[in-house]
Amino acid sequence: MLTFSQTTAEQQLIKGCLSGQRADQKVLYEHFAPKMFGICQRYAAGTSQAEDMLQEGFIKVFNNLHRFRGEGSFEGWIKRIFINTSIEYHRKAIRKHLHLELTPLDDPAVSPQAMQNLIWRDLLQLIQQLPVGYRTVFNLYVIEGFSHQEISELLGISPGTSKSQLARARYMLQSFLKSRN
Amino acid sequence: MIGDFNKQNMSKTENEFDQLFKKHLQEQEIQPEEHNWDKISARLPVNPYLQRIFLTVSSFAAVLLLGLIVSCLYHHFIQSSNQQHTATAFSTEASPKSLNPFAKRHFVMDMPTDGHSREDAIKELLMEEEETAADLWQFVTSEDDLGTHAFNKDIIEKALKPLEQLPIEGLALLPSKASAPKVKSSVAQDSDLRILIPLRVLSQEELDEMVRREGP
Numbered sequence: 001m002l003t004f005s006q007t008t009a010e011q012q013l014i015k016g017c018l019s020g021q022r023a024d025q026k027v028l029y030e031h032f033a034p035k036m037f038g039i040c041q042r043y044a045a046g047t048s049q050a051e052d053m054l055q056e057g058f059i060k061v062f063n064n065l066h067r068f069r070g071e072g073s074f075e076g077w078i079k080r081i082f083i084n085t086s087i088e089y090h091r092k093a094i095r096k097h098l099h100l101e102l103t104p105l106d107d108p109a110v111s112p113q114a115m116q117n118l119i120w121r122d123l124l125q126l127i128q129q130l131p132v133g134y135r136t137v138f139n140l141y142v143i144e145g146f147s148h149q150e151i152s153e154l155l156g157i158s159p160g161t162s163k164s165q166l167a168r169a170r171y172m173l174q175s176f177l178k179s180r181n
Numbered sequence: 182m183i184g185d186f187n188k189q190n191m192s193k194t195e196n197e198f199d200q201l202f203k204k205h206l207q208e209q210e211i212q213p214e215e216h217n218w219d220k221i222s223a224r225l226p227v228n229p230y231l232q233r234i235f236l237t238v239s240s241f242a243a244v245l246l247l248g249l250i251v252s253c254l255y256h257h258f259i260q261s262s263n264q265q266h267t268a269t270a271f272s273t274e275a276s277p278k279s280l281n282p283f284a285k286r287h288f289v290m291d292m293p294t295d296g297h298s299r300e301d302a303i304k305e306l307l308m309e310e311e312e313t314a315a316d317l318w319q320f321v322t323s324e325d326d327l328g329t330h331a332f333n334k335d336i337i338e339k340a341l342k343p344l345e346q347l348p349i350e351g352l353a354l355l356p357s358k359a360s361a362p363k364v365k366s367s368v369a370q371d372s373d374l375r376i377l378i379p380l381r382v383l384s385q386e387e388l389d390e391m392v393r394r395e396g397p
Binding site: 018019020022026030034035041042051054055058059062066118119120123127142170174 | 195
């Protein structure tokens with residue numbers, strides 16, 4: 001498999017993909033698919049949805065490859081496509097959910113010990129149980145590192161709504177953890 | 182003070198909580214099943230370059246087609262608008278404000294040929310000296326000529342309005358003398374002859390001048 005730290009190899013691979021070489025397209029897919037599937041799983045409610053997002057995302061990558069100007073990292077460009085695809089996949093549901101009325105929250109304290117014993121698969125399952133709006137905001141803020149302002153622009157909501165959704169997502173995750181223990 | 186402490190403590194817990202998810206999930210790779218590539222591959226174009234060219238050409242063609250349709254509709258609209266004006270100029274008291282002085286317009290005369298063949302009637306009408314609109318106008322309005330020509334006098338008199346009746350608020354529809362356009366004739370029905378006399382809109386000054394020249 002190609003090493004993607006080599007820019008020339010990356011450029012050649014992109015060229016091959018642009019000219020429709022199936023072999024090159026498959027190499028690119030195989031290289032990035034595990035990482036992008038990880039992203040899709042975080043934004044999806046389950047594997048089936050994640051697979052749909054993965055396929056949609058790669059179709060967009062290959063169809064828009066000619067637009068990649070080589071400014072910034074190629075992986076970053078692909079990642080952005082997948083995040084946008086994931087948001088697009090749920091856009092209607094996200095907006096509907098984010099406009100629901102919120103109730104005040106109690107603090108469901110979770111012991112640090114309980115948190116340390118978790119592995120990624122447990123955490124992924126917890127995230128997937130969240131309602132789509134909470135899940136999206138939590139992913140964008142906590143994992144991706146977007147600010148509330150950026151999230152508000154991406155999802156078409158106010159920064160205040162983004163903050164309250166994040167608090168709600170944390171609360172639900174902690175409740176899930178508590179009930180597991 | 183206690184509030185600040187609680188806030189700091191909560192923020193620290195939140196941070197730890199967030200970091201736990203970030204650490205485990207940010208770079209987490211999950212191998213998708215093989216069938217995903219098959220589905221992607223089936224949806225990819227054989228030659229993306231050709232597909233892009235095809236898309237560009239088809240977008241260009243779509244824009245051209247749209248332009249053509251708009252142009253056709255526009256011309257159709259103008260044509261039907263002109264036809265409407267022709268009828269209005271002849272049969273009703275048209276408002277000159279709604280008339281476009283640059284649009285082509287005709288004074289239409291439909292006449293039975295009274296036993297003459299259409300060819301003879303056309304020949305008779307389009308005599309050498311009567312080929313221009315102005316001459317024809319003179320020809321059909323001349324009392325001396327009316328009785329001697331083949332055309333039905335009553336119809337011509339009904340069709341033509343006296344000069345002073347044509348002006349509406351300072352404008353008149355008359356054949357152009359200056360440009361002397363050719364008269365067109367065509368067959369309206371089996372036994373009728375249709376004559377189209379080009380008209381133009383006169384300005385108030387031209388009209389005054391004409392009235393002065395013609396006399397009361």
